[in-house]
Amino acid sequence: MRQKQKQPIRLMKCKAYSREMMMSAYKAVKDDHLPVDRAAIMYGVPKQTLRDRVLNKVKISSRWGKDSLFTYEEEELLVSHLEGLAQVGYGINRSQLNILAGDLAVKLGRRLTESKLSNNWYYAFLRRWTHRLKVIKPRGLSSTRAAAVTQENIDSYFRDLDAILTKYSLKCKPHLIHNLDETDIQPEHRPSKVIT
The missing domain is CATH 1.10.225 (NK-Lysin)
Incomplete structure (x- = not known):
């Protein structure tokens, strides 16, 4: 028994046209009394789309494309x-x-x-x-680091930092303060991409 061969799906080709092309075709029909079919071919617009506008089924000034959900x-x-x-x-x-x-x-x-x-x-x-x-893609954060970020730990860090800065009189000497960070850490937590 022969199997029926599947036919390829044919996609409908949409011809691109501009608002100006549609307006010219519309004016040709309304002002110059040109038939809709001929005006559509002359100006490269879909016949039914032009016909809908000529018969006032669709406003000529209507928005193009699908309306957006939000303004x-x-x-x-x-x-x-x-x-x-x-x-x-x-x-x-x-x-x-x-x-x-x-x-x-x-x-x-x-x-x-x-x-x-x-x-x-x-x-x-x-x-x-x-x-x-x-x-x-945001940088990863290790699970131990993420768990350690609590309000108490943050407050404790800044209390300790203030004590050190006061002890060594560094509050008025910012040029003597250096920031160091960890490098080559393999984070366990790998977050998904975010919008920024």
Whole structure:
């Protein structure tokens, strides 16, 4: 028995056209009484798209492409929030941003369910804000170091540091203070990429 050979999936080709091309075709139909089919061919626009605008099914001034979930101003607030988080050392990853944006959409009444947004939204969002956001891989932090970062330990460190600076009269001699750090540490904790 012969197996039926699978046919390759044919993708529909979308012809690119500009707003100016559509406006010229629209004016040719409305002002010069050119048939829709001929105007569409002359100006390189889809026939049905032009026909919908001529018949007022779609406004000629309607926005191109799919509407964004958030307005420009709302997205700018989200970007500012992400920048603020990054400045204090708290970058969030893709999944966290999708959840945060999903919660925001629910609070603004744009979505009914409290579920995270898709990765399609995430990548489109990053493309719109490449001039302010980028995804980076943060440095790792060992688990023992992460566990040691408590408020008590931090307070104790600064008390001890103040005592040393006072003991050796270094508070007014910053040129004698040097900062040293560990090198060649293999961190155990390897966080995911974050938006900064």
